[in-house]
Amino acid sequence: MKKVMMGNHAISHGATLARVQVIAAYPITPQTQVVELLSEIVADGKLKAEYIKVESEHSAMAACIGASSAGARAFTATSSQGLALMHELLHWAAGARLPIVMADINRAMGPPWNIWTDQNDSLSQRDTGWMQFYCQSNQEVLDSVIMAYKVTEKVLMPAMIVLDAFSLSHTYEIVDLPDQAVVDKYLPPFDFKYKLNVNDPHTYGGLTTPEWYMEFRVKMQEAMEQALVEIKKEAVEFEKAFGRRYDPVEPYMVDDADIVLVTSGTAASTARFAVDQMRKKGKKVGNLRMRLLRPFPFADVREHLKNAKKVIVVDRNISYGYHGIWAQEVKSALYGHSKVPVFNFIAGLGGRDIFPETFVDIVNKVKKLKKPDQELYWVEVKQ
Amino acid sequence: MAKDRKKIEFQKIGDLPPMVQSQRSMAANPTGSWRNLKPVINQANCIQCTICWKFCPDAAIDWVEDNPVINMDFCKGCGICAEECPKKCIEMVKEGK
Numbered sequence: 001m002k003k004v005m006m007g008n009h010a011i012s013h014g015a016t017l018a019r020v021q022v023i024a025a026y027p028i029t030p031q032t033q034v035v036e037l038l039s040e041i042v043a044d045g046k047l048k049a050e051y052i053k054v055e056s057e058h059s060a061m062a063a064c065i066g067a068s069s070a071g072a073r074a075f076t077a078t079s080s081q082g083l084a085l086m087h088e089l090l091h092w093a094a095g096a097r098l099p100i101v102m103a104d105i106n107r108a109m110g111p112p113w114n115i116w117t118d119q120n121d122s123l124s125q126r127d128t129g130w131m132q133f134y135c136q137s138n139q140e141v142l143d144s145v146i147m148a149y150k151v152t153e154k155v156l157m158p159a160m161i162v163l164d165a166f167s168l169s170h171t172y173e174i175v176d177l178p179d180q181a182v183v184d185k186y187l188p189p190f191d192f193k194y195k196l197n198v199n200d201p202h203t204y205g206g207l208t209t210p211e212w213y214m215e216f217r218v219k220m221q222e223a224m225e226q227a228l229v230e231i232k233k234e235a236v237e238f239e240k241a242f243g244r245r246y247d248p249v250e251p252y253m254v255d256d257a258d259i260v261l262v263t264s265g266t267a268a269s270t271a272r273f274a275v276d277q278m279r280k281k282g283k284k285v286g287n288l289r290m291r292l293l294r295p296f297p298f299a300d301v302r303e304h305l306k307n308a309k310k311v312i313v314v315d316r317n318i319s320y321g322y323h324g325i326w327a328q329e330v331k332s333a334l335y336g337h338s339k340v341p342v343f344n345f346i347a348g349l350g351g352r353d354i355f356p357e358t359f360v361d362i363v364n365k366v367k368k369l370k371k372p373d374q375e376l377y378w379v380e381v382k383q
Numbered sequence: 384m385a386k387d388r389k390k391i392e393f394q395k396i397g398d399l400p401p402m403v404q405s406q407r408s409m410a411a412n413p414t415g416s417w418r419n420l421k422p423v424i425n426q427a428n429c430i431q432c433t434i435c436w437k438f439c440p441d442a443a444i445d446w447v448e449d450n451p452v453i454n455m456d457f458c459k460g461c462g463i464c465a466e467e468c469p470k471k472c473i474e475m476v477k478e479g480k
Binding site for chain 2 (some may be wrong): 047097122158201204205206215218223
């Protein structure tokens with residue numbers, strides 16, 4: 001059934017269709033309508049779940065960890081400072097190998113206070129052991145929640161669904177709500193082999209000496225490598241069930257492109273619009289949309305950028321004293337495999353709009369350069 | 384409760400579960416030796432309000448025949464029971480005295 005809905009509500013419907021059993025959420029700013037609608041759905045008896053109101057985002061994740069340890073399908077949502085407050089427990093969820101799924105609405109970090117989009121909140125959590133899926137449409141947001149549970153419950157690593165504030169979270173789009181029966185068939189109930197059991201008590205996450213600690217970390221890395229295999233497999237399985245496909249990266253006219261714009265989130269669809277315009281004028285430009293941050297799709301990035309003469313990474317984030325974070329990831333994937341120059345542009349921080357013309361200007365600037373003469377280029381910054 | 388207290392031995396990485404799980408519940412892991420001060424209840428003044436039982440962060444207070452009894456195998460001597468007791472009938476006494 002097709003409906004018009006905002007990105008936040010697409011998440012709520014995704015979680016409902018996934019039949020989450022525990023939702024823990026802190027309802028104050030920077031929270032969004034994700035959990036507001038979920039609380040209504042639970043209160044109306046349309047979803048059989050425990051809705052736990054907590055006193056902070058740290059507690060929200062703690063409640064999800066407890067619920068997931070007991071074998072429940074657990075869910076929460078947050079943004080910016082709220083995600084930062086969860087940081088300690090993001091490590092805990094991943095180290096305890098709990099298949100929690102969370103939505104993060106990309107909002108800029110304060111100060112200065114700002115509720116609009118950029119990616120510094122989620123990218124700061126890159127090394128916590130969470131999968132991160134960056135979405136570009138409300139349909140993808142809803143579908144990703146369902147798909148994420150399928151993958152997390154196979155590999156026992158948690159997953160974050162990431163979407164731009166306002167450009168998706170509060171923007172209304174047509175979303176095809178899948179039938180519950182089809183979702184149920186695709187995503188059966190979760191049977192957690194290692195769940196808490198009062199009849200067979202264990203202590204979880206206890207002191208582990210240098211003798212074995214490292215081996216548990218090896219297992220987490222192996223689980224993430226397996227996650228990439230599962231994500232590729234589920235791209236096919238999900239398409240069979242729902243008719244929509246989501247790969248770790250999405251190439252658009254990259255095969256013959258001299259210049260490839262690498263983007264993520266909603267900036268990718270804007271970049272494609274700009275690519276179409278530039279193609280009409282005979283410019284060989286393409287776009288590579290990054291959907292997955294972790295596990296990182298090294299091989300896909302190398303494959304789709306192998307023909308490019310120049311690569312431009314447009315980052316809606318910055319690692320201060322370095323440059324954009326996606327640029328760092330892309331450069332790292334290419335190092336030793338390709339000599340293509342990588343140009344990094346920082347755009348759209350704190351929710352500043354990124355227009356198609358922005359990408360045209362970036363491409364025109366890069367055309368004049370043989371290789372980067374700066375580590376990063378700021379886009380449309382007041383002089 | 385205290386079933387198997389032996390150390391878990393692994394030979395190879397393939398033997399490991401994905402997450403760290405001990406062989407036993409924390410009930411089989413007495414931690415009371417950490418204590419410097421021990422709570423002593425003056426049962427004559429106790430009104431059985433159960434506040435100490437509710438507040439103990441380690442669930443180390445048992446309720447035995449209408450009276451609170453502290454399980455010294457687990458009490459770490461934090462003093463929260465003594466602080467919260469409305470009748471002030473729990474005294475923190477130095478260990479070894």
